[in-house]
Structures are given as C-alpha cells and as structure tokens.
Amino acid sequence: MMINAIVEQISDIGFGIFKGFYDNATIAKYSELCEKHSISRPFTNADGQMIMVKSVKNLVAKTRDFDEFFSDSRLTSILERILSPVDHWGIKISDTGIKNVVSGLRTSSMHRDDDLYPQLARGKPFTVNSLLAIDPFSEELGATKVVPGSHKWDHEVVQSEKAESVLLDPGDLLVMDGRTWHQAGKNIREGESRRAVNVYYCAGWCQPGHGLHCGMTEAAFSQLPRKIKQFL
Numbered sequence: 001m002m003i004n005a006i007v008e009q010i011s012d013i014g015f016g017i018f019k020g021f022y023d024n025a026t027i028a029k030y031s032e033l034c035e036k037h038s039i040s041r042p043f044t045n046a047d048g049q050m051i052m053v054k055s056v057k058n059l060v061a062k063t064r065d066f067d068e069f070f071s072d073s074r075l076t077s078i079l080e081r082i083l084s085p086v087d088h089w090g091i092k093i094s095d096t097g098i099k100n101v102v103s104g105l106r107t108s109s110m111h112r113d114d115d116l117y118p119q120l121a122r123g124k125p126f127t128v129n130s131l132l133a134i135d136p137f138s139e140e141l142g143a144t145k146v147v148p149g150s151h152k153w154d155h156e157v158v159q160s161e162k163a164e165s166v167l168l169d170p171g172d173l174l175v176m177d178g179r180t181w182h183q184a185g186k187n188i189r190e191g192e193s194r195r196a197v198n199v200y201y202c203a204g205w206c207q208p209g210h211g212l213h214c215g216m217t218e219a220a221f222s223q224l225p226r227k228i229k230q231f232l
Helices: 002-013 024-037 073-083 218-222
Strands: 015-018 039-044 050-057 091-102 127-133 173-177 193-203
Touching: 002 015, 002 073, 002 173, 015 073, 024 193, 073 091, 073 127, 073 173, 073 193
Parallel strands: none
Antiparallel strands: 015 173, 039 050, 050 091, 091 193, 127 173, 127 193
C-alpha cells in the first residue's frame, strides 16, 4: 500500500516521500559509511570562494557498501512503476553519490534531472532521482526544495518560482520524477551538515550519466553480485 501511495503522489505532484524507509540502526550504519567513503572536494561558497566539502560521486563504482539501498526491492518497485521499462531494457543506475549541504555552500539553481538529455520526456520521465536522508532535512539545514506539479510543465521554471521545502527525518526517502524542478536549500547552521545518499536511475534504453556499467571495467563488473549487476 505504501508503494502504491508513493507512486500516486509522484504521478500527481512530481515527488513522493517514503517515511521511515530505514530504521535508526540502519541509518547509523550508513552515516558511518558516508564518513568512511567521503572525500574532500572543492565547491563554491556563497561569496564565490572555494571551500572543501566531503562528498562522493559515482559511489556504486567505488564500493559495495551501499548496494542494499541501491537495489532495495521497495525502491526499485517504485522506480519501475514510474519509468515503465520497455521490454528487455529494464532500468539502469545513472548516478550515485553522497550529497552534503554545508553552511555557506552556494545553492544550486533550479533544475530538472531529465535535462541530462537533449529533449524533454513525454508521458514518462527518462529518470527518477532518490535521496535517502542521513541527517534531518529542515529549512535551516538546507532541505531540498521542489516545485510541486512542475513535472507536467513543458516550459522552464522562473528561478524565483515559489518552491516547497521537503522536510525529512533521517531514514526517510525522497523520490522525484526527473522532470520535477528542484534545488538544494541553503544551510544556515554553522558546523552542521545535511547529508543524503543519492541514487539516480534512468530508463534502460537511455545512456546512464556515468556511461556503461557506471564506468566500471569489464573485470570489475563481472565480479558484481547479481542484485546490483542487473541495474548496471
């Protein structure tokens, strides 16, 4: 019933929230793994200066520690319902990572994940993005902002468009239609982070963001467990 309700919510307003997707113990484990795998990378702050922020891109190519989440049957059931895979093509992982919104970080502009591709999808999106909250998503910590219903638009958003902050507790899951306009919020809590584990799927016939097998060598790909291999 929860999956049906979330699919309906995504179809209606462009995003859905799965409350309590993982329990506190699981999130504590993932929090430790985020710390283990994150590396300092350069980002721009609100003043245009470079700052170092701990995060990760293309996580699935670097470790097996998050495969249970990336291939969780509840998640993939939602994604398959939204993406409606065609015949043998299935759905594929396009990108994975650890996102970290820290105080002072320049906020991203409003964007659509489907804009990775040169034309806008009709009927069904090309992509669906998911964020597993490791820390609370609050206004002060820079919760993701979305424009409800914008997945039905065929025009670009005005950057001043009123957006809604998605408030999440650790363990909650946000799932977004790839055509939904959204952006990261602004973190105003000095010394506190707003981390999330991100997995971004595309229709199987689309080119994934990191290429075939998310850039893994054939040797590395051949050693993967089937539960994750089928999505790469």
